Amino acid sequence: xxxxxxxxxxxxxxxxxxxxxxxxxxxxxxxxxxxxxxxxxxxxxxxxxxxxxxxxxxxxxxxxxxxxxxxxxxxxxxxxxxxxxxxxxxxxxxxxxxxxxxxxxxxxxxxxxxxxxxxxxxxxxxxxxxxxxxxxxxxxxxxxxxxxxxxxxxxxxxxxxxxxxxxxxxxxxxxxxxxxxxxxxxxxxxxxxxxxxxxxxxxxxxxxxxxxxxxxxxxxxxxxxxxxxxxxxxxxxxxxxxxxxxxxxxxxxxxxxxxxxxxxxxxxxxxxxxxxxxxxxxxxxxxxxxxxxxxxxxxxxxxxxxxxxxxxxxxxxxxxxxxxxxxxxxxxxxxxxxxxxxxxxxxxxxxxxxxx
Amino acid sequence: xxxxxxxxxxxxxxxxxxxxxxxxxxxxxxxxxxxxxxxxxxxxxxxxxxxxxxxxxxxxxxxxxxxxxxxxxxxxxxxxxxxxxxxxxxxxxxxxxxxxxxxxxxxxxxxxxxxxxxxxxxxxxxxxxxxxxxxxxxxxxxxxxxxxxxxxxxxxxxxxxxxxxxxxxxxxxxxxxxxxxxxxxxxxxxxxxxxxxxxxxxxxxxxxxxxxxxxxxxxxxxxxxxxxx
Numbered sequence: 001x002x003x004x005x006x007x008x009x010x011x012x013x014x015x016x017x018x019x020x021x022x023x024x025x026x027x028x029x030x031x032x033x034x035x036x037x038x039x040x041x042x043x044x045x046x047x048x049x050x051x052x053x054x055x056x057x058x059x060x061x062x063x064x065x066x067x068x069x070x071x072x073x074x075x076x077x078x079x080x081x082x083x084x085x086x087x088x089x090x091x092x093x094x095x096x097x098x099x100x101x102x103x104x105x106x107x108x109x110x111x112x113x114x115x116x117x118x119x120x121x122x123x124x125x126x127x128x129x130x131x132x133x134x135x136x137x138x139x140x141x142x143x144x145x146x147x148x149x150x151x152x153x154x155x156x157x158x159x160x161x162x163x164x165x166x167x168x169x170x171x172x173x174x175x176x177x178x179x180x181x182x183x184x185x186x187x188x189x190x191x192x193x194x195x196x197x198x199x200x201x202x203x204x205x206x207x208x209x210x211x212x213x214x215x216x217x218x219x220x221x222x223x224x225x226x227x228x229x230x231x232x233x234x235x236x237x238x239x240x241x242x243x244x245x246x247x248x249x250x251x252x253x254x255x256x257x258x259x260x261x262x263x264x265x266x267x268x269x270x271x272x273x274x275x276x277x278x279x280x281x282x283x284x285x286x287x288x289x290x291x292x293x294x295x296x297x298x299x300x301x302x303x304x305x306x307x308x309x310x311x312x313x314x315x316x317x318x319x320x321x322x323x324x325x326x327x328x329x330x331x332x333x334x335x336x337x338x339x340x341x342x343x344x345x346x347x348x349x350x351x352x353x354x355x356x
Numbered sequence: 357x358x359x360x361x362x363x364x365x366x367x368x369x370x371x372x373x374x375x376x377x378x379x380x381x382x383x384x385x386x387x388x389x390x391x392x393x394x395x396x397x398x399x400x401x402x403x404x405x406x407x408x409x410x411x412x413x414x415x416x417x418x419x420x421x422x423x424x425x426x427x428x429x430x431x432x433x434x435x436x437x438x439x440x441x442x443x444x445x446x447x448x449x450x451x452x453x454x455x456x457x458x459x460x461x462x463x464x465x466x467x468x469x470x471x472x473x474x475x476x477x478x479x480x481x482x483x484x485x486x487x488x489x490x491x492x493x494x495x496x497x498x499x500x501x502x503x504x505x506x507x508x509x510x511x512x513x514x515x516x517x518x519x520x521x522x523x524x525x526x527x528x529x530x531x532x533x534x535x536x537x538x539x540x541x542x543x544x545x546x547x548x549x550x551x552x553x554x555x556x557x558x559x560x561x562x563x564x565x566x567x568x569x570x571x572x573x574x575x576x577x578x579x580x581x582x583x584x585x
Contacts, residue, residue, distance in 0.1 A: 039511075044499055173471075203461050203544075204523040211465065214476060
């Protein structure tokens, strides 16, 4: 039986043969950048250590961020990278889950034809997994973002919704509020009416002008009409789409009547489906879930996918990936490039291969 | 073998624990000098007293080195992941009440709910270029609470003491700390969010689920628990 390490290196060699350059990011990553990108939740998931010179460092929780940084610093275009190595994840809730495991990845930075790049990554990962009983699920965060951006409401509300696409429960609470389906909290109504005052001295960094600006924003929002029922229902129907790709496309086209802003994103979805078909993927049987990826990493902003083991809901995905154009913008210092990538977990592959 | 009972080694929490056991016919005493952490149990055979810092009792229970222990709900839940699998509450003792709460400056008239805090965190980050800082020593509990509440764009900063002062000192914008009366909070011009109760804690007797038990110990343990209810 193969070891996770041997399997990882073999996969990396395949990806290298497919045209990717091998890269080896360091195990220790500056914590500040990862914290800034992921927020406090990363502390619950990554091991943090420190020294007096470099400050807080994290044992790499993934490869994508260092690979993007490296590419944005001095990468030629277009570029394809592959890597294999261990990642480290703190586990606080489930002692059965690995806290140290191998990942093999493939990342594409290419402006030419994003749907084709999506299909290239998906197909490469799928071809490494054909011998295993897995089922892929795909999604598209870009369609959700386009739907939010297209709502007939204030920019402030759209920004609030966009910020919480990855927190489904909070997203729903905001939709209910902006749709006028729940009453304004009492304390907020009193504040808007001018009934809340304080004589306490203001302490801390947040200034009076910041407080005044928020109160003014809340007052402006109070007279903003609710998001219309038709748009709300359209958005909810969109979030609930769960079909094979051809039926999903049909539903998305229907929904774009009420949500015209999603049309360009739906066209990209359709182009991707064709690119996948051209590469031999059985698109007619491929699952699409509009909400897939909403609980994954916050940096995905387009195509997302994962491969799950049949009959093993206890296992994390055997492979997962997606498009992260916005991350290249965040790390690019004014530069950006369309990018898509995925990782495999060779340890889980070996485990499944050994299963009777 | 004996049943080992872990009890806080000093202060009001120790005194109240001793009183609580005494009312149930079990006399706990410190032996030797005031500085020596040794103790004795009268009123039941086969039980030994272990005096420990309240903060170490969760770890000792989880390691199975003591069978029973007295400490706060807050310490158990913050220090022990999957605490339900390692310890079991036997009885809440009715003292040592303390709430872990989320508090912001009283002058923030626009913030009453975690929902407000989330919106303010987004604006704060855009304005100041870093995440809104919340000072606490209860990292796990606070992080889980904020995740459930859907608050983003914050960062926890560690504060092991004088946490209420961090806002005035501009090392944090908000705090999450234990309060019993709220006086320290208001003296520092802070208010608790209306939905900012993270945990209501009190002194509790816990039983280790992992401490090894001989048959004789088992009956001692059940006798003792019977008397304490």
